[in-house]
Structures are given as C-alpha cells and as structure tokens.
Amino acid sequence: MRQIRTQPGRPGQTLNLAFDFSSILGSTESLSGTPTCGIAVYTGVDNSPNSLLSGSPTLSGNVVTQPVALTVASTGNIYYLVATCSTTSGEILSLPLFLAVVPEVT
Secondary structure, rough: OEEOOOOOOOOOOEEEEEEEEEHHOOOOOOEEEEEEEEEEEEEOOOOOHHEOOOOOOOOEEEEEEEEOOOOOOOOHOOEEEEEEEOOOOEEEEEEEEEEEEEOOOO
C-alpha cells in the first residue's frame, strides 16, 4: 500500500492533511462519494485520538482533505491515519499517512 509522507505537526496547529489518490487511480476513474478518515495511535498514549479529527474529510477532485487539530496532549505521539473513498468504477481505495507530533523548540 502506498504511504503519504508529511511533515511533523506541532501542538496548537490545525493541519489540513491531503491524501492525493491520483497516482493509484486508473486513467478513466476518479473519486466519488463521501470519503472517510480514521485515526489511531501508532506510538505513544492517547485515549481519544478521534478527538484530533476536526470535522469531516472533504473531497476535491482526487484529493481527500482531513483537518486535524493537534493538542499539547498529543505531543510525542505518532498517529496513523487512513483516508478511504469510493471510485467511479466501484472500487474502494485507501491511503495511509503517519503523523508525528513534535514539541515546540524554544
């Protein structure tokens, strides 16, 4: 499965994580329907990782965007996110992303 690379986030940031499905779509297909996004703790401790998801994911062209609001409590954690969406050919595709939350350096 293809994985998206992203820069680390910092506490207090709201990030719009973009999942670009273009490279895994067939030449005649596109995304359709309502996308979903799941989140889990990959490393660290967070009893409610879903609380970081700030609203529902949106679909624009072949890109699913999920806003994520990072908190001080999320510092030091690595999160695993997966965006899923249907295609015009009836397939269901998913793309994973790892997001590290690093402390502010002062």
